[in-house]
Amino acid sequence: MRSPRPLRTLSRVLSSLTVASFLAVAAVPSAAQTKGPNSVADLADNLLDAVVNISTSQNGGSGQGNVPMPRLPEGSPFEEYFNEFFENGRPPQRRPGPGSSLGSGFVIDAEEGIIVTNNHVISDADEIVINFADGSKVNAELIGADTKTDIAVLKVDPKAHDLKAVPFGDSAQMRIGDWVMAIGNPFGFGGTVTVGIVSARNRQIGSGPYDDYIQTDAAINRGNSGGPLFNMDGEVIGINTAIISPSGGSIGIGFAIPSRLAMNVVNQLREYGETRRGWLGVRIQPVTEEIAESLGLESASGVLVSGIDKGGPAAGGKLEAGDIIIGFDGKDIDDVRELSRSVAESPVGETVTVEILRKGERMSVAIELGRLEEGEKLAEASAEEGEGEAVEVESAQLLGMTIAELTDERRAEFELSEEASGVVVTEVEEGSVAAREGVQAGDVIVEIALQSVSSPQEALDQIESLKEQGRKNALLMLASKSGELRFVTLRMN
Known part of the structure; x- marks a missing residue:
């Protein structure tokens, strides 16, 4: 199986997420097709003017908008091609210079001049230009962007051009085998229409925490990124975002972000300029x-x-x-x-x-x-203070045990001395590896792998470190209620 190719650059690989918003004006006069369309000419004619080409320019700097390398599971079939694109965990450098055609977008609100595209298409741009099908251009301002879903909301002066908007549909109503149409600007060729079907739903490709792609065989290529995927009623049910391809061209396996996921994000960006999850x-x-x-x-x-x-x-x-x-x-x-x-x-x-x-x-x-x-801000502050990479946890599940901070209340509950230090075991699952080794509620974990632990977070981090080293077992030093120390070995898998 080949890995997903990005639509956003002329590199061999692409990874992007796109989404769109809810308000729309233009009604699209097209009946849903149940047996496949004999022609999509009328449908395409009503939709083409709502899809735009987006180009940007930068005064200096480089990079791809700080697009992070997707976290892929070890052995993922996508790993090979993403590694080619993100050398040393970072995307290739983009040379500063004049604007070039980067991707697609579409109008969702003609009265307000609202356009949706990918965040990576406009990230780090000093100037954003919207190119319409009739050859005219207008500048756009960024309203808000979300890196987790790679969505950006732009605004243009609605008086600067006669805008036509398209509505969102419900992606949850789409079935495998339903006809879809993609419109975008592949390889800089504006206003390109392709047709296919929904090949699969709920696809995960390891590109973010909210992976839930629609898979389609409609031809999607580089430059389609940010463009809409329509149902046969002319409603946007997905945002074209990634492809699987050995060469960067379409082989009939493309992915789109479902509209149901997109609408909430876009509405928040329009209202607040940021997400509020x-x-x-x-x-x-x-x-x-x-x-x-x-x-x-x-x-x-x-x-x-x-x-x-x-x-x-x-x-x-x-x-x-x-x-x-x-x-x-x-x-x-x-x-x-x-x-x-x-x-x-x-x-x-x-x-x-x-x-x-x-x-x-x-x-x-x-x-x-x-x-x-x-x-997330609390986690960042904690990391800056050297307290770990995540917000501290007050209790945690670990190797069949529930562990917690050693507070005054818990010292009293389990009759532990003031000298006791570490994390206290508050509960042991029946039949777990910890129970088989005789660990009991009230025991205190003093060390893991000869490293002292003083909080549930440190215990979790230490076990995770052992797993990353390929270790199968964890050596724990435990203190009983009387203060007697003993070692136990717990298998981690």
Whole structure:
């Protein structure tokens, strides 16, 4: 299997995400086709004027807008080509100079002059120029951008050109086999129309935390990035963003960001100039078959809470390490990706109901969501102070144990001395590797692999470091309630 090629450069590879917004004006007179279109001429004629070419210029500097290399799972089929593009983890340098055709975009609000494109298309630009199908050009200003989804919202003077907008449709209604049309500016050839079908849905290509691509065989090439993918009603149901290709040209495997994901981001960028995603304040991991079996679950579904961010919305006992999240705000949760998207799309400050399994008992917990961006700022501040790369956690799930900070309250609860230092084990899963080695609630983890630990975060980081080194076992020094020390070896897989 070949890896996804980026649409944004003349390099061999492309990685981008694009999205669009909700307000639209022009109604597109076209009936949905159920048996495949005999011709799409009328549909294309009504849509072409809403799709634009975008070029930029820079006074100096270089780079691709600080586009990060996608985090790909080890052994991913995409790894080879992304590595070619992002040499040493960084994209190739772009020479400063006059503007050149970089990508596509489309008008979503003719009265306000709002255009949507990819963030990477306009990132670091000193001047953004919108090129229309009739050859005219107008300058645009950046309203807001989101690096996580690679979306940017632009604004032009609506009086400077006669604008035509296109509406968003519901990507969730698209079925595999439905006809779609792509319009964009591949290789600088403006106003190019291609037709295909929805080949697959919910594709993950490792490009970001909200991967959920529509796959299509409509021909998409470099320069289509930021352009719309239409249904046969002329509604935007996706944003063309990446391709798989050995040469950079289309071989019939392209990816588009679904409109359902795009609309919320674009609306926030229009209103605030930035995103405001919900934040639950937990560390999560998939429920594997092994975890499901150890917890007595019927199936490996839901999301395991492995840690609670200190000071986050779920702190203070609302959620605990070891909880299994099975529902969020009335929706069933089957996996990590589904929970991440559901939380991010929820309004900041909203009180949501989280359905969990705790020690086999189903219960509901009400939590007021925080703002993800504020949580990230806390993490950055923590990293700058040398406290780790993430917000400190007050409790965590580790090798079959629930561990927590050694506070005065917990010293009293487990009858521990003032001299005890480390992290306290508050609970041990029955049948876990820790239970088999005789670890008990009230034991204190003093060291992991001969390195002292003083917080749940340090314990998590130390175990992760051992795994990265290829180690299979972790050597723990434990202190009992009486202060007696002993070593145990716990298998990490």
